[in-house]
Amino acid sequence: MTTSKKTPSPEQTPLEEAYPTTVTGLVLEERLGYALRRAQLKVFKHFDEAMREHDIRPAQFSSLVVIEGYPGVTQSNLAQTLSIDPPRVVSLINGLEERGLALRVRCKRDRRSHGIFLTKTGEALVERLKGLAEQSDLEATQSLSEIERRQLLTLLRKVYASEEGGD
Amino acid sequence: MTTSKKTPSPEQTPLEEAYPTTVTGLVLEERLGYALRRAQLKVFKHFDEAMREHDIRPAQFSSLVVIEGYPGVTQSNLAQTLSIDPPRVVSLINGLEERGLALRVRCKRDRRSHGIFLTKTGEALVERLKGLAEQSDLEATQSLSEIERRQLLTLLRKVYASEEGGD
DNA sequence: AAAAAATAGTTACCTATTATAACTATGTCT
DNA sequence: AGACATAGTTATAATAGGTAACTATTTTTT
Numbered sequence: 001m002t003t004s005k006k007t008p009s010p011e012q013t014p015l016e017e018a019y020p021t022t023v024t025g026l027v028l029e030e031r032l033g034y035a036l037r038r039a040q041l042k043v044f045k046h047f048d049e050a051m052r053e054h055d056i057r058p059a060q061f062s063s064l065v066v067i068e069g070y071p072g073v074t075q076s077n078l079a080q081t082l083s084i085d086p087p088r089v090v091s092l093i094n095g096l097e098e099r100g101l102a103l104r105v106r107c108k109r110d111r112r113s114h115g116i117f118l119t120k121t122g123e124a125l126v127e128r129l130k131g132l133a134e135q136s137d138l139e140a141t142q143s144l145s146e147i148e149r150r151q152l153l154t155l156l157r158k159v160y161a162s163e164e165g166g167d
Numbered sequence: 168m169t170t171s172k173k174t175p176s177p178e179q180t181p182l183e184e185a186y187p188t189t190v191t192g193l194v195l196e197e198r199l200g201y202a203l204r205r206a207q208l209k210v211f212k213h214f215d216e217a218m219r220e221h222d223i224r225p226a227q228f229s230s231l232v233v234i235e236g237y238p239g240v241t242q243s244n245l246a247q248t249l250s251i252d253p254p255r256v257v258s259l260i261n262g263l264e265e266r267g268l269a270l271r272v273r274c275k276r277d278r279r280s281h282g283i284f285l286t287k288t289g290e291a292l293v294e295r296l297k298g299l300a301e302q303s304d305l306e307a308t309q310s311l312s313e314i315e316r317r318q319l320l321t322l323l324r325k326v327y328a329s330e331e332g333g334d
Numbered sequence: 335a336a337a338a339a340a341t342a343g344t345t346a347c348c349t350a351t352t353a354t355a356a357c358t359a360t361g362t363c364t
Numbered sequence: 365a366g367a368c369a370t371a372g373t374t375a376t377a378a379t380a381g382g383t384a385a386c387t388a389t390t391t392t393t394t
């Protein structure tokens with residue numbers, strides 16, 4: 001830490017010309033986390049648009065699909081499966097229940113837990129949503145070939161499947 | 168749409184046995200958005216841990232790296248480059264400035280805009296952070312080979328680089 | 335040159351997401 | 365019975381992020 005410290009030289013005019021709006025050749029482009037976030041934002045944006053009509057958000061969609069796959073799943077199961085916290089599940093299921101898409105059924109054997117089921121409406125909706133989500137994914141990744149899309153999915157799964165701790 | 172379909176049959180005991188905590192063979196596993204989110208959460212978790220020591224968050228890191236690459240970048244440039252909103256940039260730069268990592272320099276030619284520069288401290292820090300981020304990415308993707316990691320990065324860039332609208 | 339429009343940054347505010355802690359009800363173990 | 369564990373809930377807070385409106389400048393128009 002030397003005494004002289006005129007790093008940027010505040011005298012100079014800072015921005016002589018416009019900077020490129022698309023940053024290329026930058027260290028940031030090499031960061032996996034950055035690429036993941038950007039790609040995720042894009043895919044989610046498409047998803048939001050696709051779901052807007054039904055006012056369904058990502059977490060609700062995930063919940064619906066899991067409940068469909070495992071009718072009677074408990075809230076703690078759901079929390080664990082989706083890696084979200086129990087309080088989050090409560091409001092999630094509240095929302096679905098209020099809209100008549102799912103319902104809690106108190107478990108007879110362990111009256112602490114609730115099994116969650118889709119209503120008929122919920123089942124119909126989730127079928128529709130799955131199609132929309134599929135389509136949304138395709139649109140968001142138009143720049144990929146089918147093989148590349150498959151590859152990407154495989155690689156992503158490989159990343160998050162190896163949960164070594166915490167999550 | 169037949170009339171009889173007693174969907175969940177609320178009489179039954181909902182959860183007879185435990186559900187698998189890792190959901191396999193589920194529709195969700197085929198969703199790109201879901202895989203992206205899960206992978207991103209994992210990578211970001213590692214990033215957070217790596218940066219905890221320096222109390223730097225993802226957006227701050229990105230900003231520092233861009234400022235390093237483009238000294239004198241304006242706030243609007245930064246907003247556009249990182250696809251964030253101008254007000255977000257304000258608080259971001261405020262934080263960096265308060266910590267003595269960056270500073271605003273009013274542009275002489277256009278006194279509305281500020282060029283942003285790293286201080287000497289900021290330059291030293293960003294060098295250190297880049298190493299930590301690199302290491303963090305590697306740790307978060309231990310399950311990938313170097314080739315796969317490269318592939319993943321390429322695919323992700325291909326996804327988010329084709330910004331057809333909005334972002 | 336004066337008025338109008340545009341731009342960079344800022345401030346205030348509002349919403350959604352997510353995490354934490356504490357509480358109730360029920361079940362299990364000794 | 366008593367201690368402990370578990371499922372769900374409530375309340376609360378931290379945070380990200382986004383919109384709208386304001387100030388200070390610059391550019392454009394007349």
